[in-house]
Amino acid sequence: MNNTSESIELSWIGKNKQNEKIDYDLVKQDEYCYGNCNNSNMLIHGDNLGVLEVLREDFKGKIKCIYIDPPYNSLIKFQHYSDKYTHSDWLNMMYQRLLILKELLVDEGYIFVQIDNRELHYLKIIMDEIFGRENYRNSIIVNKTYDAYTLSNSQEVFKTGYDTILLYSKKTSYPVPFIFKxxxxxxxxxxxxxxxxxxxxxxxxxxxxxxxxxxxxxxxxxxxxxxxxxxxxxxxxxxxxxxxxxxxxxxxxxxxxxxxxxxxxxxxxxxxxxxxxxxxxxxxxYILSDDWTDIIVQGSETNFEHEVSEELLNRIISNFTKPKDIVLDAFLGSATTAAVAQKHNRTWIGIEYGEHCYSTCVKRLNNVIKEQHLKNKNKNNLGYKFYELVKKEEK
Ligand SMILES: C[S@@+](CC[C@H](N)C(=O)[O-])C[C@H]1O[C@@H](n2cnc3c(N)ncnc32)[C@H](O)[C@@H]1O
Structure with a gap:
C-alpha cells in the first residue's frame, strides 16, 4: 500500500476477511504443451487467485506489463463465464488479485485494467490505494460499438460507447511513452x-x-x-x-x-x-492522448463473446514492452493478450479458469505458433507449456 500521509480508502463488507489458506501447485500437462517448450511462455488453467499465489514465488518483481480485462459485474451470465457478483464480492475479487499483481510487477512495469462505467469509479479508488494515486497514468478510452439505431420506448441511461482502461505504473519515475499516429x-x-x-x-x-x-x-x-x-x-x-x-x-x-x-x-x-x-x-x-477511440474494442478472431481486438493489445505490447519482457494476463478469455505477445516475441503468461482455456485459447495459440513456424527462422520462442492448478494434496 502507498505511504502517502493522506490515506483514503474504500471499505466494503468482507474487505479484510482472510481466505482459508490452501496450498496449490501448478502441474505441467504434457499433452497440451505445444511447440518448443524451452521457453517461459505459460498457459495456465485455474482460478487466478490460486495461480497468482503460486507464481509469486518465482515471478515476484519480474513482470513488465500486466493487461487484464476482468468481468465487469454486468450481472449477466454469459455463454463462457458468469459476470454476476454482489458489489462487495466483485470488489473483494479484484482487490485480492490486484494486491498480488502489484507484487509481480518490475519497478519499470505497468498495469492496464479494462472496465466499463459500472465498476470504474470503485476500481479507480482501490487501484489508487494499492498502486498509489501518484502512479496513476490516466484512463484510456477505447471505442465500444453499440446499437445506435434501434429505438425502444424509453431508455433509463445512455448507451455506453466506450470502455475505460485504467493505467498505473509501478513507480512514478516511469512515465508513459510518446505514441505517434x-x-x-x-x-x-x-x-x-x-x-x-x-x-x-x-x-x-x-x-x-x-x-x-x-x-x-x-x-x-x-x-x-x-x-x-x-x-x-x-x-x-x-x-x-x-x-x-x-x-x-x-x-x-x-x-x-x-x-x-x-x-x-x-x-x-x-x-x-x-x-x-x-x-x-x-x-x-500527432501525439496520441488517452483517447484511443480510433480502436474498436471488439475482436473477431474467435467466437468468444468478449474477445478484445488484437489492435488494442498490439498498441500496448509494442509501446510498453521490449522483446525479453514478460507480459501477463490473469483473465485471459480467448487468449488475445497471449496471441499478440507471441506474435511480438514477448514472453507471456496467460491464466483462465473457463473450459475455453482448453478449446479456444489452446486452438488460437497453436494456430499463431504454426503460422510463425512457417515464416520464422528463429524458432526459440515458438511454443508454450500448459499447466493445471491443483491443490497440493490432490497431486
Ligand atoms: C472479459 S473476459 C476477457 C476477454 C479477453 N480480454 C479476450 O480478449 O478474450 C474475462 C475472462 O476472465 C475469466 N475469469 C473470470 N474470473 C476468473 C478467475 N477467477 N480466474 C481465472 N479466470 C477468470 C472469464 O472466464 C473470462 O474468460
Missing part, C-alpha cells in the same frame, strides 16, 4: 496560439507596438519579424488567387508547395484583436 495533414487543422509566454527567455522586445509586461515573446525578434512578413506574403497569395473562401490549411500548404519551402521554415505570426498569435500547422504525426 499518422493523419492526413489536410484533414487536420492547425492552431493559432498566443505568442506571449511566461518562460524566462531573453525575448523582451516591442512587437507590433506591444511589449509583454511580464513574460516574453516565444521567438527572438528576427524570427518574429520574418514570421509577420511571411503572414503578409501568404495573405497576398490568398487575395491574388481568390482563395478567400478556402480553408486556411489549403492556402498554407498550397503556398509552401508552390514556393518549395519546408513547412517548418515558413513560420507565421498574425495580430488579431490586439493579440499576437503564432501558427502551429497540422502535422502528419
Amino acid at each position: 499518422k493523419k492526413d495533414c489536410l484533414k487536420n487543422i492547425g492552431v493559432w496560439k498566443d505568442f506571449w509566454c511566461i518562460s524566462s527567455n531573453e525575448n523582451n522586445y516591442t512587437l507590433c507596438g506591444m511589449n509583454p509586461e511580464n513574460g516574453n515573446w516565444r521567438w527572438n525578434e528576427e524570427k518574429a519579424l520574418r514570421s509577420l512578413e511571411n503572414y503578409k506574403l501568404l495573405m497576398k497569395y490568398r487575395d491574388d488567387n481568390n482563395l478567400q473562401n478556402e480553408p486556411f490549411e489549403e492556402i498554407f500548404f498550397g503556398y509552401i508547395k508552390n514556393n518549395k519551402i519546408l513547412k517548418d521554415e515558413f513560420t507565421l505570426i498574425r495580430v488579431i484583436n490586439d493579440r499576437v498569435e503564432y501558427y502551429i500547422p497540422p502535422t502528419e504525426n
Whole structure:
C-alpha cells in the first residue's frame, strides 16, 4: 500500500476477511504443451487467485506489463463465464488479485485494467490505494460499438460507447511513452496560439507596438519579424488567387508547395484583436492522448463473446514492452493478450479458469505458433507449456 500521509480508502463488507489458506501447485500437462517448450511462455488453467499465489514465488518483481480485462459485474451470465457478483464480492475479487499483481510487477512495469462505467469509479479508488494515486497514468478510452439505431420506448441511461482502461505504473519515475499516429495533414487543422509566454527567455522586445509586461515573446525578434512578413506574403497569395473562401490549411500548404519551402521554415505570426498569435500547422504525426477511440474494442478472431481486438493489445505490447519482457494476463478469455505477445516475441503468461482455456485459447495459440513456424527462422520462442492448478494434496 502507498505511504502517502493522506490515506483514503474504500471499505466494503468482507474487505479484510482472510481466505482459508490452501496450498496449490501448478502441474505441467504434457499433452497440451505445444511447440518448443524451452521457453517461459505459460498457459495456465485455474482460478487466478490460486495461480497468482503460486507464481509469486518465482515471478515476484519480474513482470513488465500486466493487461487484464476482468468481468465487469454486468450481472449477466454469459455463454463462457458468469459476470454476476454482489458489489462487495466483485470488489473483494479484484482487490485480492490486484494486491498480488502489484507484487509481480518490475519497478519499470505497468498495469492496464479494462472496465466499463459500472465498476470504474470503485476500481479507480482501490487501484489508487494499492498502486498509489501518484502512479496513476490516466484512463484510456477505447471505442465500444453499440446499437445506435434501434429505438425502444424509453431508455433509463445512455448507451455506453466506450470502455475505460485504467493505467498505473509501478513507480512514478516511469512515465508513459510518446505514441505517434499518422493523419492526413489536410484533414487536420492547425492552431493559432498566443505568442506571449511566461518562460524566462531573453525575448523582451516591442512587437507590433506591444511589449509583454511580464513574460516574453516565444521567438527572438528576427524570427518574429520574418514570421509577420511571411503572414503578409501568404495573405497576398490568398487575395491574388481568390482563395478567400478556402480553408486556411489549403492556402498554407498550397503556398509552401508552390514556393518549395519546408513547412517548418515558413513560420507565421498574425495580430488579431490586439493579440499576437503564432501558427502551429497540422502535422502528419500527432501525439496520441488517452483517447484511443480510433480502436474498436471488439475482436473477431474467435467466437468468444468478449474477445478484445488484437489492435488494442498490439498498441500496448509494442509501446510498453521490449522483446525479453514478460507480459501477463490473469483473465485471459480467448487468449488475445497471449496471441499478440507471441506474435511480438514477448514472453507471456496467460491464466483462465473457463473450459475455453482448453478449446479456444489452446486452438488460437497453436494456430499463431504454426503460422510463425512457417515464416520464422528463429524458432526459440515458438511454443508454450500448459499447466493445471491443483491443490497440493490432490497431486
Ligand atoms: C472479459 S473476459 C476477457 C476477454 C479477453 N480480454 C479476450 O480478449 O478474450 C474475462 C475472462 O476472465 C475469466 N475469469 C473470470 N474470473 C476468473 C478467475 N477467477 N480466474 C481465472 N479466470 C477468470 C472469464 O472466464 C473470462 O474468460
